[in-house]
Amino acid sequence: MITVQGLQKFFGAKQVLQDVFCEIRDNEVICVIGPSGSGKSTFLRCLNALERPEAGLIQIDQFTVTDRQADFNLLRSHVGMVFQRFNLFPHKTVLENITLAPMQVKKLTQAEAERIARDLLQRVGLAEKEQAYPHQLSGGQQQRVAIARALAMEPQILLFDEPTSALDPEMVGEVLDVMKSLAHGGKTMIVVTHEMGFARQVSDRIFFMDAGQIVETGSPEKIFNNPTSERTRSFLSKIL
């Protein structure tokens, strides 16, 4: 369960989040859409404390993220994140990228961590690439490894920050397929995306953000077919 109340974030004098409120239930799949610069990524990054909001409350299960004394390392192993630019560790093999955190944070043995990693590589369809280095993989393959790396910590919540925006068009599908297979598999997923087809098909609810606020939330049918807000309508008319 995620509760966000009155979230405000400034970059210098510019206010990027103004009074964000929302609640997300366990195992819900949420897609966050909206124009660029609307604060989608910043909102996501506040959820695992990569950004520090100036005001507001974020409660994620037992963690009060906005509490300065919170254990961020524990929080972050509970909330996994997949980045737009993958951010794989270039000096480590695919297998090492995935086993690193389970071994160092959860203190798993190498054998245990590798067993989990190989299972995950199987799931994302890259079992044969475990000894490759990131630069030897295509963008789509790198992003699938990044998803496996996040999953290896067995987080309850997964955040995706525009996971397909840095990919060549022909590789978007393979990454979205992996994400579809994860949806409704017992994890909460929050996906910032410009892939409207994916959002429509997979989300339980869609958040439409504009100018630092969640303007409208609702089922994909409601948002895409019958939005109440004029801003939502104008945004969708531009991209659909």
Place this chain on the structure above:
Amino acid sequence: MFDWFRTDIIREYLPLFMQGLGTTVELTLIGVTVGTVLGLLLGLGKLAAAERGSWRWILRWGVRLPSQIYVAFFRGTPLFVQILLIHFALVPLLIHPENGLLIQREWALFLKREYGAFISGALALSLNAAAYIAEIFRAGIQSIDVGQFEAARSLGLNYFQTMKSIIIPQAFRRMLPPLGNEAITLLKDSSLVSAIGLAELAYAARTAAGAYSRYWEPYLFISLIYLMITLVMSYGVHRLEQRYKTQ
């Protein structure tokens, strides 16, 4: 045909030159090793910052500021002056038979007699190299994409795990070429410690020159030795650059 160049002087003093070469190489190795370890700590110290709490204050004034002052001092004053300051002022303060802060009595006497100038010279070169290497480390660490740091932290790694497993190994590869250049500089700068009577290459040349009042032979000879070592080291640095450029 080489009448003007008296090779017999070189031959006569060859053992001293070889001993000097040994000392020069020792000083360089110690300087690079100690300088790298100390430089890493200082480089991290210059970057130390906490997001929150009392650590913020402690790191700001207890770690970052002293590191900055140290680097500013050793990069902003001549090495030659540092050598004199360390040999004649700092080391006697620390190692003295009567009232040394670190070592006293027979031990101090023994160290001073046997290794006096060497301790000072090695210390001065190490402390000086550490300041330059700290800057190399700082630049190397800051050149790593912030996404690497965020990815590691978002997996639950703490600051030290992130530095040790993710940031420093990547930064180190980029730092190898500038570290190699620093080693070359250190080798050449080690000639300055002849001023405190340490028998390295330049000191050997001065001794030979003094005995015969001949200057071309000994100084050209040691120039050749320095040049050969630095050329080999430059080649090594060049190879490293090539190797990491392709990755």
